[in-house]
Amino acid sequence: xxxxTQTPRNRITKTGKRIMLECSxxxxxxxxxxxxxxxxxxxxxxxxxxxxKDINKGEISDGYSVSRQxxxxxxxxxxxxxxxxxxxxxxxxxxxxxxxxxQYFGPGTRLTVL
Amino acid sequence: xxxxEQSPQSLHVQEGDSTNFTCSFPSxxxxxxxxxxxxxxxxxxxxxxMTLNGDEKKKGRISATLNTKEGYSYLYIKGSQPEDSAxxxxxxxxxxxxxxxxxxxxxxxxxxx
Numbered sequence: 327x328x329x330x331t332q333t334p335r336n337r338i339t340k341t342g343k344r345i346m347l348e349c350s351x352x353x354x355x356x357x358x359x360x361x362x363x364x365x366x367x368x369x370x371x372x373x374x375x376x377x378x379k380d381i382n383k384g385e386i387s388d389g390y391s392v393s394r395q396x397x398x399x400x401x402x403x404x405x406x407x408x409x410x411x412x413x414x415x416x417x418x419x420x421x422x423x424x425x426x427x428x429q430y431f432g433p434g435t436r437l438t439v440l
Numbered sequence: 441x442x443x444x445e446q447s448p449q450s451l452h453v454q455e456g457d458s459t460n461f462t463c464s465f466p467s468x469x470x471x472x473x474x475x476x477x478x479x480x481x482x483x484x485x486x487x488x489x490m491t492l493n494g495d496e497k498k499k500g501r502i503s504a505t506l507n508t509k510e511g512y513s514y515l516y517i518k519g520s521q522p523e524d525s526a527x528x529x530x531x532x533x534x535x536x537x538x539x540x541x542x543x544x545x546x547x548x549x550x551x552x553x
Contacts, residue, residue: 330483368545369484369529416483426472426491427533427541431483 329353330432332417338438345404347435349417357420358400359429360384360392362413369416375400376422407439442466442532446544453520453551460516461547463530467511471535475504475515478527478546487515487528520551 330351339345349358360372361384371384373392381392389411391403404411414436418429445464453459465473472491478484488497493508501518517524527546534542 366545369543371541426474426489428474428486428489429541430486433483 330417330419330430332415332432332435334435335433336436338440339407340440341406341408343407343439345407345437347402347415347417347437349400349402349432351398351417351419351430351432353419353421353430354397355419355421355430356397357422357427358394359418359420360390360400360402361416361418362386362411363416363434364413372402372415404437404439407437409439412437412439442469442534442542444530444532444542444544446528446530446547448547449545450548451550453517453549455520455522455551455553457520458516458518459520459549460514461528461549463513463515463532463544465511465513465530465532465542467508469534470508470511470532472533473506473508473513474531474533474541475513476529476531478529480526484529515547517549520549522551522553525549525551 333348356377359374361369375394393401414434416434417432420427420429447462474489475487476484477487488504490506495506497504503516506513527548529546531543
């Protein structure tokens with residue numbers, strides 16, 4: 327079984343709809359991240375969380391919100407989806423007790439906003 | 441946020457040939473350099489992490505070197521095979537927590553049989 331899972335894997339929605347993407351991990355890591363990937367732009371950080379009570383904005387947080395419901399769960403919400411939020415979204419985890427911040431990625435969620 | 445550049449953006453290599461590509465990053469405020477391999481329809485997987493100037497890591501036919509003084513890392517693939525086709529991402533870590541890990545845009549490698 328995958329250590330980092332994301333649901334849904336694919337989603338098509340309409341402009342203005344509220345969307346939630348979910349991420350779960352069984353790695354026991356304390357840190358979790360949400361990235362989006364756009365062609366030609368690489369991975370960009372949206373939000374990150376160092377533990378259940380810690381939420382931080384990343385490079386491109388506008389239009390997104392997150393919730394860390396438990397150490398193993400980190401969800402990303404688009405309150406009112408717009409077409410330029412069409413992208414591939416990745417969740418990742420890392421272990422703060424490690425000497426480096428190696429991140430482990432989920433399989434991605436492909437979101438299309440019409 | 442660090443400025444991490446990768447070149448070339450894409451690369452076609454004949455099966456059996458060796459190849460290499462580059463990741464450049466600011467040499468100041470540096471903590472670690474990560475390489476990830478990202479196959480189509482899969483998630484990025486960690487290949488190497490390096491911290492010390494002159495570090496060299498190897499995994500099978502893939503190796504990487506690090507020059508922290510001039511701010512670059514090379515990834516080498518010896519005797520390319522079709523299964524090496526993937527996007528290779530590097531990420532620079534300034535040690536400042538999550539916002540210290542900045543990804544480059546990747547090098548898309550295609551191995552032609």
